[in-house]
Amino acid sequence: MATSSAGAISAADTYSLGSARAEALLEAARALGPVLRERSAQCRAERKVPAETIADFHAAGFFKMLQPEQWGGYAMDPQVFYCVGLEIARHCMSSAWVLGVVAVHNWQLAVFDDRAAADVWGDDPSVLISSSYAPVGKVTPVEGGYRLSGRWSFSSGSEHCQWAFLGAVVPTADAPFDMMNYRTFLVPASDYRIVDNWDVVGLQGTGSHDVVVEDVFVPEHRTHRSIDGYLCDNPGNTVNDAPLYRLPFMQVFVRAVCTASLGALQGSLDDFVEVARTRRIGPNIMSADPAVRRLAAEVKASIEEMKLTMLRNFDAMMACTRAGEPIPVEDRVRYRYDSAVVADRCLELSGRMLKAAGSGGIRLGSELLARHLDILASQAHVANNSLPFADNMGGVLFGEENRDYAI
DSSP: OHHHHHHHHHHHHHHSTTSHHHHHHHHHHHHHHHHHHHHHHHHHHHTSOOHHHHHHHHHHTGGGTTSOGGGTOOOOOHHHHHHHHHHHHTTOHHHHHHHHHHHHHHHHHHHSOHHHHHHHHSSOTTOOEEEEEEEEEEEEEETTEEEEEEEEEEETTGGGOSEEEEEEEOOOSSOSSOGGGEEEEEEEGGGOEEEOOOOOSSOGGGOOEEEEEEEEEEEGGGEEEHHHHHHTOOGGGGTOOSGGGGSOHHHHHGGGGTHHHHHHHHHHHHHHHHHHHHOEETTEEGGGOHHHHHHHHHHHHHHHHHHHHHHHHHHHHHHHHHTTOOOOHHHHHHHHHHHHHHHHHHHHHHHHHHHHTGGGGGSTTOHHHHHHHHHHHHTTSGGGOHHHHHHHHHHHHTTOOOOOSOO
């Protein structure tokens, strides 16, 4: 018994936020801060994360954080992954967004049939995958797999990737469109084309272009059923059976599209404090205004609260998976809402700082304005629409059954 306990502690120490590797990853993220801030204008102007930044992320091991160890990854706890993302977003939200949604795919590939991972990483474990999960694809079941066609929007970081995860519902005779039959399809770049149409007011650097597929074959092993992700019983778990890969898919993924907003809010607070230290309102320095001080305190406390909520939720989920126990559905419902509401809260607090900064905040070149628009753009992602998740959580609190299987 003592040996088993020591082994569990040792494993947690290896992959946890307090591990030596986690500290090295966080230090690498902090060290990249100044250069990411310098490249942020280039990132927006070119409408993609600079190739140099992607290379820096590879060199730092960021894309390995959630990748299985058998493919050279680190298989770190999600807390590590998202704390690194917070630090990156503090300096460039687009870079953090792309890192989050692309690197999290290395976790998702681990829950596919292991043959899919061999297809993607067999020759090069550093190959990256983009995604667009909207259920807009047309699927025709055929022998050995499916024929897939469609046009998907918002494929972030697609120009840096060699494969894509694309969403569609597999029709049946009884249910032509039933989300219980939703699958993710893994498609190589040779089978799709990217349509350059990412012309937006925020998150310009994410390069979230459209992806078009025209009647391509996708073998069965390159698909993943969403219901398997909900039940935490995936084909890939026969090989990747570490507690990390027993987490519900959506609990891992949704934090990839809200954590960047939280990190960007910290960057906005940094900028707001700097403005308040130097800007004068008549004879008085802005930082002496009690309202400004209270706002800065509220923003900082809110950032820490949202970060700690994320860490607490993953601590609880990882404790369940390490113990081989299911995560209670009512907790998953709450965790899902906790994630969805982050972008709402960040936008509201960012807007108040922008208003308090006065006329300087709305000028071209204002970092406060640029970050505010980035956070605003993040709300376009369906995972950051908090209302349906609030409705579901409220219903559960009133004794109703959970209605959401994307938790």
